[in-house]
Amino acid sequence: MNDEIRAKEVRLVGPEGEQIGIKPFREAMQMAIDANLDLVNVAPQAKPPVCRIMDYGKFRYEQQKKEKEARKNQKIVDLKEVWFRANIEENDYQTKFRNVVKFLKDGDKVKCSVRFRGREITHAKLGQKILERVANEVTDICIIERMPKLEGRSMIMILAPKPH
Numbered sequence: 001m002n003d004e005i006r007a008k009e010v011r012l013v014g015p016e017g018e019q020i021g022i023k024p025f026r027e028a029m030q031m032a033i034d035a036n037l038d039l040v041n042v043a044p045q046a047k048p049p050v051c052r053i054m055d056y057g058k059f060r061y062e063q064q065k066k067e068k069e070a071r072k073n074q075k076i077v078d079l080k081e082v083w084f085r086a087n088i089e090e091n092d093y094q095t096k097f098r099n100v101v102k103f104l105k106d107g108d109k110v111k112c113s114v115r116f117r118g119r120e121i122t123h124a125k126l127g128q129k130i131l132e133r134v135a136n137e138v139t140d141i142c143i144i145e146r147m148p149k150l151e152g153r154s155m156i157m158i159l160a161p162k163p164h
Contacts, residue, residue: 010051
């Protein structure tokens with residue numbers, strides 16, 4: 001910016017975006033001073049470097065505003081977890097299943113887990129059936145990011161909402 005530019009000649013772009021042409025650095029700097037604006041190097045790797053006459057403070061302010069707006073509009077995807085048991089009753093299953101559907105519709109990923117206690121681990125197929133049932137019932141609103149897999153004393157499956 002301004003006096004920090006180390007080039008003898010620059011390709012100059014005016015304040016309205018119009019091409020002025022290749023000018024000596026001193027002349028370009030004088031034009032920026034006359035317009036009461038800054039000379040900003042926008043493409044330093046070009047031959048000759050491209051400089052633009054602009055109000056740098058206003059430019060920075062608008063960039064920060066755009067970044068803030070972009071941050072505001074982005075959706076942060078949370079990972080929600082729903083625990084099932086290997087010998088879960090139907091009503092408990094339905095309650096937890098409704099939570100899974102609600103989380104997916106809110107745009108969050110869901111980690112479905114079946115926790116095995118004591119000797120239940122010998123019946124890992126029961127947990128597999130429960131997770132497969134969940135996956136089959138929500139196939140229209142989500143994709144299976146990770147298939148059911150036994151990790152220690154729990155079986156884990158991750159569901160992600162379908163992109164719209």
